[in-house]
Amino acid sequence: MPAKTKAHRIGLFVCHCGLNIAGTVDIPQVLDAFKDAPAVLVALDYKYMCSEPGQELIRRKIAEEKLDGIVVAACSPTMHEATFRRNAESAGLNPYRVEIANIREQVSWVHAKDPDAATRKAIEVIRTIIEKVRYDEELLPFTLPVVRRALVIGGGIAGIQAALDIAEAGFPVLLVEREAQLGGRMAQLSGTYLNFESAGDLLAQKLDALRARPEITVLTESEVESLNGYVGNFTVRIRRRGEDQVQEASVGAIVVATGFDLYPMKQLPEYGAGAVPDVISGLEMEALLRPDGPTGGRVLRPSDGRPPKEVVFVQCAGSRDPEHAMPYCSKICCMYTAKQARLFCRQSPDGQAYVFYIDIRSGGKGAEEFVQAAMEEERVLYLRGKVSKIFRDGDKVIVWGADTLSGQQVEIAADLVVLATAVVPRADARDLAQRLRVGTDAHGFFNEAHPKLRPVESLTAGIYLAGAAQGPKDIPETLSQASAAAAKVLSLFSRHELVQEPTIAWVDPELCSACQLCVPACPYEARRPHPWKPLVTVNAALCQGCGACATVCPNKASKLRNYTPEQVLAMVDVLFAPAKAQEGA
């Protein structure tokens, strides 16, 4: 059982975070404020507390001063709480007696213009957190078994790759695809850029590999209806289209690889999209270029089936347009436009391709050279400027645009116009995100846990992201991300059990009146009335420690470990009566 003794030998460690904190908060003044504070034995600072010397300092002080609780005043606990808890544990301190006082995101960054107020606030934040530590129990984590089977949602190239990598390590995979066929967008493409490899052939290689893996179960025409549980122990319900029957499966990890849609053509009326038959999207052009497509790979205009002589490609159709459409860059269009223009010119030597662009974005190995070759070998004419209007005139499609380099207005009487429409999230991405309890951005792309260092993890443990569902990306990047998501799954599956945080809710049987208000309040379905006793019980495996139960409980019987009402009130007390609390020393 957790120790009930209050911490009375507390160490305070204040981090400068380079200039991030020390540039605004007066660190010596902060340390001075705790020089004589009750129960605070040491108050020290360091340039980067998270660095090895900083951690070493903490470990040494824990040993030397026999500290039974520490407060690290630094960045947000989402950054380094785990680091500091691990470090303290290695020095023999219970990790749940380590608390973070956030004086960066909540102090120095938001009060950069008022250093005095920031310093005062830092002191107050630290004072309340010290009070919290005094009441913290020495908790022990517990373990839960891991179901070593993965669910992959989406059978495009991202989902296929993730399933393959997981299966190759010997773990079973459930691959759920909404359509009747696997392959996703890649099945709609003609070829890849850089080397014009056939997308169909590349996909076929992956599908062959997939079929050879007995560990992979493919469910087509199926969708994830609901998800319950937690990392290592999810329960997923999958519905097959047209069937009433719902299949339930236990999985330990999930890879979301639901891909992308294109910005709807009908929302680009000024480009004649949807109204003029010879104005098509980039994906429709892929169909015309695909050897197994409707025209056998010949570019023929939809209106009259004739081969076009002059083709205008319009980039950023719906991208980089914060006023009317999407503010972001769709990333893949510059390269696929160059590829399409080159393929068209190769099959129509007397044809002419024009590309309207804002910036040509051909970053990465071989990409710049590929676009240069389009200009030099296929004589594709690049025009820097936006297109203002596209309309039909007889059997021509007229394109009005600007050439910002010559400062001229340009009019091209084209036979075919290809719009590189923006990459957007799937229309139902937000719904799915809600069902999975993972976040999306304002557009509906799934949010990664950290944009730099955790690009394939969602903020929900056990759910990983791959491919364009997370943001526009090309095939190699999608494949890397899919394999990366698989690595996270494999790492999770390498353990038979998972350590669960003990900072969860419990019910004091002395106080519970079995009113059951907490049962519907719990978003994780972690609460059940006791079968015969007049009280409610907590499923520790499902509880995420959110505290919703504690706020609805009228008797204060529902409590969060290390966030008890007494603890919070004590924190509030020192916050509003700091002078009094200090006199108490």
Next chain:
Amino acid sequence: MMTRHTGAPNPHALIIGAGIAGMQAALDIANSGYEVTLVEKLPSIGGHMAQLSETFPTLDCAQCILTPRTVEVGHHPNIHLITYAEVEDIQGEVGHFRARIRRRAAGVNWDICTGCGVCIEKCPTRVESDFDMGLGRRKAIYTLSPQAVPNKPIIDKARCRFFTQGKCRVCEKFCPTGAIAYDQEDALFEIEAGAVILATGYDLYDVTRLGEYGAGQVPDVISGLAFERLLSASGPTAGKIRRPSDGREPKEVVFVQCAGSRDPEKAMPYCSTICCMYTAKHAMLYRHRVPNGQAYVFYIDIRTAGRRYEEFLQRAVEEDRVLYLRGKVSKIFRDGDKVVVWGADTLSGQQVEIAADMVVLATAIVPRPETRRLAELLGIDVDAHGFLQEVNPNLEPVSTRRPGVFIAGAAVGPRDIPETVAQASAAAAKVLALFARWQAVPEVVHAGEN
């Protein structure tokens, strides 16, 4: 070479390069219960990311997000870290590679050094710091940064008074544990590994080869990486923007993109991918630090493709009033205490002359020479420039033509941090799948969560 092996394949990974790519791959493999030997050329890990100030597009400080990783790598029970070392030879094949690793003599016995730093404090010799891109100074006995992992110093024998003049020995006198070992010799290790990941990173195009940009002659013309050090809170100016020539705060700064990139005639033909974003970040951070300063950016195309990147660029233009000029710079030269930039503005069709206080060149990303050497040792391909070659760039972005040898990060081609991290984890997945086939599911030692 055809060596036959009868023993079981060895589920142990050798990773060469401990920048963010090598560290990520090492952590993914080690957290799955397998052992990793991680070899780094420099005395401490972290690679280029350790030199960066803030990262785009969130402006998270690089140290803040990097140190948890370096600390985790440094403490991980499954990761054997060998820094200040190079792989000299690799033999064998998938499942049975044997590598010879030479750790250079640091002049310090790291087994008994506590990292207290007294030697560094007392050392009387100050020299230019490579880590600070020549803008700051360090001692002749030094660590790369105060956050170095491992936090153990090395002696720069070319600059140390004892090694060059035969007397001094100050560090030895003050070292409380007797760890200074002037006569230390290189150490050789032989390790066996079932799979290898190459993550050797990148260099920057040598600025001194950009003579028309005054690089190397005009002190106030610096590289983007040098500007990172000026911006860094732990850098030579503690994050204050000071120009190298006279230490004054520059009021007009010109950023020149594509310095050595997209220039098939004179330098590298390819786009270096990361410069547009880091230049936008540089200009933005400069304006935050010097609110009455003006930042100009010369560009050919602005390439901010990536999640939240375009929006970041718009912030730089709209909120921070960075002036973007579309055109190439033809010449940069010194005139009194100004640095004069001649460029074209292709949108107005005008020639532009800016009398700047400082110029920052976004120099091209180039492969490291040792990447080619290691590729030859391993029998894998590099492209015409020396970047590692994927077996199929479209379908197998982290595999090479040699089974069991995988690649990740900027050694494969210019890329930013998230793409590098994803690729490193992807390489780890390939290794994990191999290892899993060689043995029953492993027992696991965990240092941390992932």
